[in-house]
Amino acid sequence: MPLGKPPAHPRRDLAALIVPLGRTLMAAEQPILQRHGIAMWAYAVLLALDSGDEPVRTQAALAQAIGADKTRIISVLDDLQERGLIRREPDPEDRRARVLAITPSGRKLRHAVQTEIQAQEERALARLPAHDRAAFLRTLETLTDMEPAEWQR
Amino acid sequence: MPLGKPPAHPRRDLAALIVPLGRTLMAAEQPILQRHGIAMWAYAVLLALDSGDEPVRTQAALAQAIGADKTRIISVLDDLQERGLIRREPDPEDRRARVLAITPSGRKLRHAVQTEIQAQEERALARLPAHDRAAFLRTLETLTDMEPAEWQR
């Protein structure tokens, strides 16, 4: 059987691999989020507020941290606050700003959702050789935490 | 110095790592694509048409292959055809369908763009230990090629 000519480039572009995978992963999370009555951006907010020990001091900082526009998260914060999942109070030291913090029930929800999401991920990752799995996750964290400018030169 | 309590989950969610990385990679490609006067979806079309040896037999099949809606790629195909980068002709065996194929100049453009994109990627990947780099790319291809359903159970 003839093989045809080999491709000029031995591998696909990184973006062509990663972007579709990201879409698939988001779609796979959707049913879990829905069961818990929380949207993707709201979950991202809970994750961001529950990662450090100190509360976030401005909404703009939170928006940037999760890669969203500051105007985009307002309705998300309204909803989370109304449901008692976050606290949002004027900063005594600068009353223009709103200090944000997760509440105990917000933390509980985040934990329940994340446990399900990661359990689902683990079932898929289980197909990988243990060594590849570890190297993949480690490398992925490194690449994600690189500055955007590092990719542009 | 106190360490604070460790996070309940030892790693971030896969989607929370991969989606932002995808956004960064797409942004990093943008200047290259712009220099060559081609948009992201158009580049995706050229990649898809240049990966196999046989032409693609319907536009719907192409759309699905690149994760787009069939109505979304029409203007993209119009433009590529007008610029002589693809051929689009009625299928003699079913004149409802349009057979798509890349042209020599389309292939040339795809190669020029891809060479620059991957060279840029390589400079970033060069920071990684060679062994991690190989494991990462290999694993990434495996995960990207998994069926969406495999992520949902």
Added chain:
DNA sequence: TATTGTTATACTCTATAACTATA
């Protein structure tokens, strides 16, 4: 009647600009 491609339309998501309240 069903399917391919196309066009027109509606909807969602996101960003921009204008406004308020504090500083």
Added chain:
DNA sequence: TATAGTTATAGAGTATAACAATA
């Protein structure tokens, strides 16, 4: 005057529905 947050608006991107040509 400048900044954090908010609201209103506009724009891009995407999907849905209706249509023409062919099977």
